[in-house]
Amino acid sequence: MVRSDRQDRSQYQNATDMPLQPSREGLLLALLTQLSSMDLLHPEAQDTLADGLCRVFDSQTAGICTLQGDRSGLARFQLNGKVLAFQIDDPDLNWDEARREGGLFGPTAWSANSARARGIPALPRQLNSGLTSAACAPLMDGGWHGGALVVGKRAGPPLDEADLELLSALAASLASQLHNQARIQSLQAANAGLETSRDQLLYSRNVLRALFDSFPDGLYIVDQEYRLTAVNMQRSRRTGKHPNALVGRNCYQALYGRESPCRECRVWSTLFYGETTMRTHREKNSLGDILEWELSSYPIFDNQEQVVQAILLEQDITEKRRLELTLAQSEKLAAVGQWAATLAHEINNPLTAIIANAQLLQREIPKDDDRYELVDLISRAGERANQVVRNLLDLARRDEYLFGPTDINQTIHTSLSFLQHEFVARSTSLVFEPAESLPLLRASPDHLQGVWLNLLTNALDSVENERGEIRVKTYAEGDEVFVMIADNGEGIPPEELERIFEPFYTTKEPGRGTGLGLSVCQRIIKQHGGRILVSSQPGAGTQFVVVLPAS
Numbered sequence: 001m002v003r004s005d006r007q008d009r010s011q012y013q014n015a016t017d018m019p020l021q022p023s024r025e026g027l028l029l030a031l032l033t034q035l036s037s038m039d040l041l042h043p044e045a046q047d048t049l050a051d052g053l054c055r056v057f058d059s060q061t062a063g064i065c066t067l068q069g070d071r072s073g074l075a076r077f078q079l080n081g082k083v084l085a086f087q088i089d090d091p092d093l094n095w096d097e098a099r100r101e102g103g104l105f106g107p108t109a110w111s112a113n114s115a116r117a118r119g120i121p122a123l124p125r126q127l128n129s130g131l132t133s134a135a136c137a138p139l140m141d142g143g144w145h146g147g148a149l150v151v152g153k154r155a156g157p158p159l160d161e162a163d164l165e166l167l168s169a170l171a172a173s174l175a176s177q178l179h180n181q182a183r184i185q186s187l188q189a190a191n192a193g194l195e196t197s198r199d200q201l202l203y204s205r206n207v208l209r210a211l212f213d214s215f216p217d218g219l220y221i222v223d224q225e226y227r228l229t230a231v232n233m234q235r236s237r238r239t240g241k242h243p244n245a246l247v248g249r250n251c252y253q254a255l256y257g258r259e260s261p262c263r264e265c266r267v268w269s270t271l272f273y274g275e276t277t278m279r280t281h282r283e284k285n286s287l288g289d290i291l292e293w294e295l296s297s298y299p300i301f302d303n304q305e306q307v308v309q310a311i312l313l314e315q316d317i318t319e320k321r322r323l324e325l326t327l328a329q330s331e332k333l334a335a336v337g338q339w340a341a342t343l344a345h346e347i348n349n350p351l352t353a354i355i356a357n358a359q360l361l362q363r364e365i366p367k368d369d370d371r372y373e374l375v376d377l378i379s380r381a382g383e384r385a386n387q388v389v390r391n392l393l394d395l396a397r398r399d400e401y402l403f404g405p406t407d408i409n410q411t412i413h414t415s416l417s418f419l420q421h422e423f424v425a426r427s428t429s430l431v432f433e434p435a436e437s438l439p440l441l442r443a444s445p446d447h448l449q450g451v452w453l454n455l456l457t458n459a460l461d462s463v464e465n466e467r468g469e470i471r472v473k474t475y476a477e478g479d480e481v482f483v484m485i486a487d488n489g490e491g492i493p494p495e496e497l498e499r500i501f502e503p504f505y506t507t508k509e510p511g512r513g514t515g516l517g518l519s520v521c522q523r524i525i526k527q528h529g530g531r532i533l534v535s536s537q538p539g540a541g542t543q544f545v546v547v548l549p550a551s
Contacts, residue, residue, distance in 0.1 A: 027056045028166070032173060040178045041066070041185065043076060043085065049174075050078040053151055056170075057135075057163055061127055061152035065104065066178075067145065071095050073105075077127055077150075088122045098122065104136060105148055109168040111135035111159050113479055113549060123150070133158035137171035141179035149174070158529055158549070173216070180214045213243075218314035221300070224271050226250045226261060229309060251312075270297040270310040280317070292318050329503070348386070355382040376421075401527055406443040408481055408548070409434040409474055415452035416472070419460070423470075428463055433473040438481060439550045447524045454517040455485045455544050462489025462542060479550050486543040492536040500534070 022030070031052035038045035046064050053062035063077030065088060073088035098104045104122050113133050120128055120136075131152040139146040149171045153159060184207060191203045212219060218235030220228055228251050231243040239246065239255060252258040252265070261268075266277040281293045294317045300309040358379035365372045416432065423430050459470045473484045492500065503519040525532050529549045536542040 024056055031056065039181055040174060041181055046076040047083055050076060054078055057151045058156060059151050059153045064147060064149055066147040079127060086124060093122050107138060109137035109164055111164045113158055130154045135159045135164050135167050137167045139171050139175040139178055141175040144179050146175060146178050146182060161531060176214055176216065180210055183210055221309050221311045222251050223309050226252065228254055235314060267297045267310050270299050271307055274299045274307045291316060292321055351382050351386050355379055358382060401444045401447060403442050403444055405440040406445050408438055408441055411445050411448045412452050412472060415449045415456060418453060419456055422460055426460060427467050428460060429469045431469065431471045435475045438474060438476055441481060441548055443528055451521045451524055454521050459485060459487040462487050481548045481550050483546040484543060486541060488541040491538040491540055491542055493538055497536055
């Protein structure tokens with residue numbers, strides 16, 4: 001369904017000759033394509049990078065800091081459309097602290113809801129002032145550290161984990177290019193005084209080898225006997241050996257551990273007929289994950305236009321395949337969205353009648369009457385069916401979030417009151433530890449109550465076959481409020497824990513769950529600018545922690 005919508009938009013664009021708003025992925029791809037042919041050490045390229053970061057992350061401040069020595073650096077930023085260039089020579093900057101975890105030039109990426117929470121003393125005040133969130137990712141290539149990418153926002157949604165992952169991936173991609181360009185400039189400076197042909201040839205060879213080794217995908221060259229004549233570092237790392245240890249050996253032995261050419265190999269078409277070929281190959285890594293590679297072969301000709309060697313390119317397309325599957329799932333969800341509206345209309349009306357009449361009967365039947373529990377069961381079953389339909393609608397459409405000052409403890413109290421009978425019926429003890437003087441949150445109380453009900457119901461289902469305990473605790477740390485819901489139930493296996501937030505994925509028995517609850521919970525919490533953390537140990541229980549911004 002998504003693909004059809006895109007085709008409709010494309011046809012509309014052609015018909016009206018009006019450009020569509022580019023997606024964030026499109027902006028990122030365009031930025032990488034533009035930077036791939038530029039020198040990242042040049043101010044023009046860094047200005048292009050800063051401008052691209054602002055557009056990709058919809059931010060007002062972004063730029064690059066490059067290390068020029070042990071105690072110095074250069075930086076170029078864009079601030080509200082204006083370029084700001086400066087030397088990082090702040091006398092108050094502690095360079096040892098700057099290189100530690102969480103510093104400007106630290107070894108790992110970080111983000112903060114406020115630049116003041118981290119403090120970036122190397123940056124001028126006009127860059128730090130007014131930031132509501134900031135993120136930083138190091139430009140590292142192996143053991144080489146070339147600086148950092150910085151993004152800051154003064155308005156709009158704060159930078160989240162997805163933004164930080166995207167910034168880290170971009171930094172990792174640019175770090176190799178920046179490192180290569182730095183090495184190339186270093187080689188050029190070191191060899192500037194050499195004038196002989198031999199030294200010039202050696203320089204050219206080193207540059208080509210650097211480019212060959214720094215290529216992000218696997219590259220190797222074979223002759224007509226399948227002997228390796230060159231292997232780049234990226235491909236050799238997969239074998240755990242240095243390229244020099246692989247050159248001269250047959251490719252199927254050195255790279256795949258075979259005694260004869262691979263049956264699906266198509267390199268012979270390139271070596272003997274000069275054809276360009278392409279095929280896919282699957283293998284398991286050390287963790288047991290399936291990786292998929294795309295292998296392409298290209299001929300190398302001599303002066304007589306005879307094929308003498310073939311160059312092979314191996315590209316990891318595992319992520320591409322995963323995105324294709326995600327797209328297919330999105331199409332299914334789009335179809336579910338259309339179906340859900342009809343389903344809700346057809347089901348909600350009879351459900352409303354069932355629930356209302358059951359509640360009327362409850363008022364007329366004494367609580368000590370045996371029929372009271374049966375009528376109560378009808379009412380609870382109707383509410384559960386109504387919740388399933390509501391979850392499906394929540395997943396398929398954009399809700400109207402009515403944000404206002406909210407007491408987080410009160411929303412939990414309300415949710416617990418709905419489930420009080422379930423705790424008693426299942427002999428499950430409840431420990432609620434609300435923190436005093438929690439700040440009011442700007443939130444949608446109804447949506448948060450739905451989150452607590454989902455998490456508590458899952459916890460009850462986890463301990464339903466034993467006398468269990470469920471702990472609910474609220475507390476605040478810094479500018480965030482935490483809600484912990486933990487049980488001592490059966491837990492979730494590690495291989496399933498990674499998928500519990502996927503729509504329609506459930507670990508419950510058929511007929512017990514729809515697989516929509518946690519997916520809806522995650523979407524609601526993200527709409528509140530928060531996140532959900534989960535940890536579980538089979539046989540020992542599961543713990544969910546919801547983190548919400550206090551502001």
